[in-house]
Each structure stands twice: as C-alpha cells, then as structure tokens.
Amino acid sequence: MKWLSLALVLAGPSEAALRFGCSTVSIQRLDPLVEPGKIPSAHLHQIVGGNAFNATMVGDISEKATCTTCTFSEDFSNYWTAVMFFRHTNGSYKRVPLMQNTALPNGINGGMTIYYTQQDFTSNGNQKITAFKPGFRMTVGSPTYSAAPSSSGNPGLRFVCLDNKATRFPELPTFPTKPCKGGIMTVHHFPACWDGKNLDSPDHQSHMYNTVREAFTPAGPCPASHPVRMPQLAYETLWDTTQFNDMWPTDGSQPFVLSFGDHVGYGTHADYVFGWKGDSLQRAMDSSCMFTACENGRPLKSQSVADMNKCSVKSTVHENIDGWLTSLPGQPSMSM
Structure with missing residues (x-):
C-alpha cells in the first residue's frame, strides 16, 4: 500500500494533458503480456514505442x-x-496501411496517437493524477469478446468512419457498414482507476477499474476498491481503408477484419507496458502543460520526427504480412 498512501498524502490538483504521435516500431506476431515468450504469438500486432x-x-x-x-x-x-486487414471477395487478405493523425507533425511513419489525459479532450481538469509505476502493464478489451447485434460493446473501444482525419464522431461499437471517405479510426480508452497495489493482474485488467463511458468525456469517480486516479490513457489508430473502397462487396457485407479473425469488431483490444524514464510522466502530470505545450523541455524532452522514425525493432517472426495473403498470419482461412 506504499504507493497508495503516498498518492493520498501528496493529493493536489494537476492540469496536464498529453497528446503525441508514435511511429511504428514493429509489426509482427509477438505479445509479451498475453502470450509471454511465445514466438510467434497467435495474431499480428502493430506496436509503437x-x-x-x-x-x-x-x-x-x-x-x-x-x-x-x-x-x-x-x-x-x-x-x-491488433492489425486491420481487408478481405477480398475472392477470399484473400491484404493488410490495411496506417496513416498519421492530422493533428501531428508531418512524416510520422504510421503508428498511433497517444493520449494521457485527466478529464476530457478540451479541459485538463484539476485533480491529483498518479503516474504509472515501473513494471506496470495492462490491457483493455479482449479478442474473445462478442455481443448481441444490439449491444453497445465495450465502452471506450470504438470505430469512427472518417470523412477526413479530423472526424471524431459518431463512435461505433463495430466496423462501419459502408465505405468511409477518409478511412477508419480505431479508438481504445483504458481504465484510469488503480487498486494502488498491483502492477499487473492475471487477466491484466483486474488491478484497474473502468469509469470510461464514451469518447473523451469526464470519467466517473474511482471506487474504494481502486481509489488511485491515474492518467486516462487512450490510443487512436488511423487506417487508410480508402484504397479498398472500390472493392467493397456488392452484397453490402462489411469486408474488414482484425488480425485475430474478428469481422465485427467487438473483440478490438489494446495492450500497454509502462516505460517512462524516471519521474518524467509524473512531472508532466503535475504540470499545467497541454498537448504540444509539454514539448521541448516544458517539462518533457521531445525529439524530431526523423529521430522517431529511426527507431525500430528487428523482427523475431519472419513471415509475409504484406501483399495479398491466402489467410491471416497465424489464423486459419475464413469462409464468408
């Protein structure tokens, strides 16, 4: 309970909100949280950081x-x-390329937009935020999650049919059912209430409590079982589906599929392993900066897009993930 006690003692207002880009560091079948040590893991992931x-x-x-x-x-x-694929009517698959968020600097190599917010998209808030600790990890969502057609799915895990890269609504619990003019965005909001004790849990979720409802709306209060408010972590991933718009099935069926075989979208999920250096994230959360105002040492060190793009991880799993594939990597062929 040491971290919990410290957090309560130091309780005070915080105003920081971070939004930043991360280019792709690797796309391969590895999953050190759910399948540690397994080479290859069951399905393909796109990784940043x-x-x-x-x-x-x-x-x-x-x-x-x-x-x-x-x-x-x-x-x-x-x-x-997970990675998004397009499934052609002939049964073959092609990986959907990533594209950068319009709010970020030009030249970022795919990747994601990452948020560490306190209250919502436009306001920093004024409560104490306790940064994640070394060794902390968590997941949100599950590839095995399914729901009835009328279900709203997992709160905070959504798809957006983009008119352009600035589109944010409406948020959908499943893949869009029509071609999207500007591509598709997947959104993953993580829980932000911590039990104050465990850096992880067997299911990688029980040590956290989810107060998220939809989008970047203010989260509800943390319960007594998980009393420590941590940053509201969220990912936005933009997929350039536009090249497939003229291949949309004539029967109107939805042609996109996640890399574990989900063609509806309820199983969308995301993983996180904390790795901020020293007290850097806590310093940011204790500051009053917001988005780009947190860069250039105010209070966080930042780097150029060129330096971001230089960083990479060598592939441990050597398999074809590009071009037209007869099946999803690691998955059996799917029938329509």
Whole structure:
C-alpha cells in the first residue's frame, strides 16, 4: 500500500494533458503480456514505442530501451493493438496501411496517437493524477469478446468512419457498414482507476477499474476498491481503408477484419507496458502543460520526427504480412 498512501498524502490538483504521435516500431506476431515468450504469438500486432519490445518483457522497460518512436524521448513505453486487414471477395487478405493523425507533425511513419489525459479532450481538469509505476502493464478489451447485434460493446473501444482525419464522431461499437471517405479510426480508452497495489493482474485488467463511458468525456469517480486516479490513457489508430473502397462487396457485407479473425469488431483490444524514464510522466502530470505545450523541455524532452522514425525493432517472426495473403498470419482461412 506504499504507493497508495503516498498518492493520498501528496493529493493536489494537476492540469496536464498529453497528446503525441508514435511511429511504428514493429509489426509482427509477438505479445509479451498475453502470450509471454511465445514466438510467434497467435495474431499480428502493430506496436509503437521503445525498442525494448520483445516476446518477454519484465522489470523497468525504460532501463532496457535505447530509443523510442514516440515524440517524447523519455517515453520508452510500448503500446500495441491488433492489425486491420481487408478481405477480398475472392477470399484473400491484404493488410490495411496506417496513416498519421492530422493533428501531428508531418512524416510520422504510421503508428498511433497517444493520449494521457485527466478529464476530457478540451479541459485538463484539476485533480491529483498518479503516474504509472515501473513494471506496470495492462490491457483493455479482449479478442474473445462478442455481443448481441444490439449491444453497445465495450465502452471506450470504438470505430469512427472518417470523412477526413479530423472526424471524431459518431463512435461505433463495430466496423462501419459502408465505405468511409477518409478511412477508419480505431479508438481504445483504458481504465484510469488503480487498486494502488498491483502492477499487473492475471487477466491484466483486474488491478484497474473502468469509469470510461464514451469518447473523451469526464470519467466517473474511482471506487474504494481502486481509489488511485491515474492518467486516462487512450490510443487512436488511423487506417487508410480508402484504397479498398472500390472493392467493397456488392452484397453490402462489411469486408474488414482484425488480425485475430474478428469481422465485427467487438473483440478490438489494446495492450500497454509502462516505460517512462524516471519521474518524467509524473512531472508532466503535475504540470499545467497541454498537448504540444509539454514539448521541448516544458517539462518533457521531445525529439524530431526523423529521430522517431529511426527507431525500430528487428523482427523475431519472419513471415509475409504484406501483399495479398491466402489467410491471416497465424489464423486459419475464413469462409464468408
């Protein structure tokens, strides 16, 4: 309970909100949280962040990485999600390319937009935020999750049919059912209430409590079982589905599928391993900066897009993930 006690003693207002880009560090079948040590893991992931990413990750990741694909050079965390594929009517698959968020600097190599917010998209808030600790990890969502057609799915895990890269609504619990003019965005909001004791749990979720409802709306209060408010972590991933719009099935069926075989979208999920250097994230959460105002040493060190793109991880799993494939990597062929 040491961290919990310290957090309560130091309770005070915080105003920081971070939004930054991370280019792709690797796309391969590894999953050090759900399938540690397994090479290859069951399905394909797209990963951003530090170059310590591998099949087995333990301890303080910030001490093992030497570079990061993220804007903030003190952030060696790893963030990853499943990959999106297009399924042609002839039964073949092609990986959907990533594209950068319009709010970020030009030239970022795919990747994701990462948020550490306190209240919502436009306001920092005024409560004490306790940064994640070395060794902390968590997941949100599950590839085995399914729901009835009328279900709203997992709160905070959504798809957006983009008119352009600035589109944010409406948020959908499943894949869009029509071609999207500007591509598709997947959104993953993580829980932000911690039990104050465990850096992980057997299901990688029970040590956290989810108060998220939809989008960047203010989260509800933390319960007594999970009393420590941590940053509201969220990922936005933009998929360039536009090249497939003229291949949309004539029967109107939805042609996109996640890399574990989900063609509805309820199973969308994301993983996180904390890896900020020293007290850098806590310093940011204790500051009054917001988005780009947190860069250039105010209070976080930042790096150029060129330096972000230089960082990479060598593939441990050698398989074809590009071009037209007869099946999803690691998955059996699917019938329509």
